[in-house]
Amino acid sequence: MRETSKAAIARLNEAVGYTAILTGDGAAAANEVGNALGVKAVFASLQPADKLDIMREIRAKVGNTLFVGDGINDAPVLAGADIGVAIGLGGTEMAAEAADALLLTRDLTRLPFAVFAAKSTVRKAKSNIAIALGIKTVALILGALGIASMWIAILADVGAALICVLNTLMLFRISKS
Incomplete structure (x- = not known):
């Protein structure tokens, strides 16, 4: 976890009101990271289709969704979100193609600014x-x-x-x- 991640999530919480982690990683690691970052919810041990279903449930509760991801498993959710953002040039080509936007750096502190500017x-x-x-x-x-x-x-x-x-x-x- 990067030093700037907690600040980025705090600013995203201000900008969008709700943040969640949707990951294929195990629950223990995901919850630890989620608690450290201050996200509102953590969903762990997910398959790509599960991520998409949960993202749709979140959309039904809170409205428009922005999903940020970098892996091949994120491509369906990036395509299904209202706004999908692929992270960095080192991510998979499939994720970049499925996304609406590409964050050219892995520095998430720029994402709240992008939301505000939009x-x-x-x-x-x-x-x-x-x-x-x-x-x-x-x-x-x-x-x-x-x-x-x-x-x-x-x-x-x-x-x-x-x-x-x-x-x-x-x-x-x-x-x-």
């Missing part, structure tokens, strides 16, 4: 859609009432695009800390 990106996309639709709706209504000319509509369209681009640039302020 959530921020989705929020920013939704706000950009709302901004653009709001500005265009106002321009459309003003145009229909005869208050705004075609040039005002064009300026509103270009202005909405610029506002959305500037709003999106705020994502670059996200730090890795």
Whole structure:
């Protein structure tokens, strides 16, 4: 177990609310690691199909799932999770192909940042859609009432695009800390 693993799991617990270990290893070793890391649940001595079934049960309880794995036995769960992340370049090719994302390092401390960045990106996309639709709706209504000319509509369209681009640039302020 790496020194950074406990901190990574603590930050993942903050980011996603629920963490679990699904492993083919024996219960004693898995529980020891799980307790040391502070995960919410440990499921041990699992076959690949068992991991997938348990992941589906977890999804039914807590919602969207993110599964992180590196072995050939993780491929079905990586493919079945809402988001599958294969760890490192040293993992199996099958795991990397089944995953939605590839963490290029075995350092899990980057994973909470990736989760936060993804959530921020989705929020920013939704706000950009709302901004653009709001500005265009106002321009459309003003145009229909005869208050705004075609040039005002064009300026509103270009202005909405610029506002959305500037709003999106705020994502670059996200730090890795």
